[in-house]
Amino acid sequence: AQSVAQPEDQVNVAEGNPLTVKCTYSVSGNPYLFWYVQYPNRGLQFLLKYITGDNLVKGSYGFEAEFNKSQTSFHLKKPSALVSDSALYFCAVRPKAAGNKLTFGGGTRVLVKP
Amino acid sequence: DSGVTQTPKHLITATGQRVTLRCSPRSGDLSVYWYQQSLDQGLQFLIQYYNGEERAKGNILERFSAQQFPDLHSELNLSSLELGDSALYFCASSPGTSGGGYNEQFFGPGTRLTVL
Numbered sequence: 001a002q003s004v005a006q007p008e009d010q011v012n013v014a015e016g017n018p019l020t021v022k023c024t025y026s027v028s029g030n031p032y033l034f035w036y037v038q039y040p041n042r043g044l045q046f047l048l049k050y051i052t053g054d055n056l057v058k059g060s061y062g063f064e065a066e067f068n069k070s071q072t073s074f075h076l077k078k079p080s081a082l083v084s085d086s087a088l089y090f091c092a093v094r095p096k097a098a099g100n101k102l103t104f105g106g107g108t109r110v111l112v113k114p
Numbered sequence: 115d116s117g118v119t120q121t122p123k124h125l126i127t128a129t130g131q132r133v134t135l136r137c138s139p140r141s142g143d144l145s146v147y148w149y150q151q152s153l154d155q156g157l158q159f160l161i162q163y164y165n166g167e168e169r170a171k172g173n174i175l176e177r178f179s180a181q182q183f184p185d186l187h188s189e190l191n192l193s194s195l196e197l198g199d200s201a202l203y204f205c206a207s208s209p210g211t212s213g214g215g216y217n218e219q220f221f222g223p224g225t226r227l228t229v230l
Contacts, residue, residue, distance in 0.1 A: 032216045043116060043204055043221035044157075051216045090157060094215075101170050102147075102219065104157040 002027040004093050004105035012111045019081040021108045023074045023091030033074040034092040034102070035065055044090060050074060061085070081112045117141065118222035120205050126228045132193040135225045139186055139207030145169070146188040147208075147219060148180055152201040163188055192227070200229045 003026045013019050025031060032051055036044040048059025055067045065076045074091060091105040117140035127133055139146050148160040150173075159172035163182035174180075177195075182188040192199060203226075206219035 034218060036221075041223075043118070043223045044206075045116070046218040046220065049216065049218055096215070101159060101162070101172060103159070106156045 002031070002093055002095055002101075002103045004091050004103055006089075006091055006105035006108045008108050009106075010109040010111065012113065013081050015083050015112050015114050016080050019076075019078040019085065019110065019112070021076040021089050021091075021110060023076065023105055025072050025074065025091070025093045027072075027093055027095050030069075030096050032094045032096060033065075033067060034094070035059065035063070035074075035076050036090045036092065036104075038088040038090065038107075040087075047076070047089075081110075083112050083114050086110055086112045116220040116222065118205060118207050118220050120203075120222035120225050122225060123223065124226050124228070126230065127195060128230055129195055129197060131195050131229075132191065133195065133227065135190040135192070135203055135205075135227075137188045137190070137205030137207075137222060139188070139205075140209075140220055143207035143209050143220070144186065145208045146182055146186070147206040148174075148188070148190050149204040149206065149221075150201045151204060151224070155201075157204075160190070195229045197229050200227055202226050 005024045034049045035047040038044045050067045058064045088107045094102045119138045121136045144165045147162045151157045160174040162170040180190045202224045204224045205222045208217040208219045
């Protein structure tokens with residue numbers, strides 16, 4: 001069975017500082033990996049995904065993520081955080097061979113302080 | 115705006131009752147997914163439909179059922195409601211193939227269900 005771990009319930013960062021949200025996964029075979037963001041009282045919004053190829057993936061709003069196969073990680077990063085980045089972030093995994101079931105991590109709340 | 119619509123936004127009902135949540139996918143998307151988000155369980159996949167057929171099942175209770183209609187909208191039916199069913203229910207859609215693969219899902223704004 002596949003699983004996703006986001007080890008930090010909350011990440012606090014000062015505006016302008018780098019932001020990292022951690023994600024590790026467990027899945028058979030090679031996965032597709034996704035990051036979504038959820039703002040208060042809103043649905044999830046897609047940020048970026050890893051399919052294949054370059055391990056560094058660039059997405060919306062200046063976010064990027066690095067796929068590390070040996071560490072089974074897909075950490076989300078932003079070089080300079082904004083107060084408006086404060087939200088709930090979800091990592092998700094889908095095995096390539098197993099159809100469409102997307103498994104989400106527990107979410108990490110990001111608080112960017114001015 | 116993701117293009118996925120859900121109605122109603124809020125629903126308050128009593129234990130034992132039955133409710134229906136409605137979802138309209140993005141134009142052209144054939145797959146519809148239902149998720150439940152609660153504080154204790156996180157975001158849980160319930161069920162997926164592709165072009166009218168059930169494609170994948172997750173942690174969906176027997177009291178819950180769903181269907182996708184010929185116009186591709188979907189409904190999630192929740193019956194014999196319990197207090198623990200109170201949650202945010204999301205619908206998502208994605209384009210194309212039944213395998214889905216690497217397509218991202220587009221989420222609706224959700225329906226907040228409160229069972230009293």
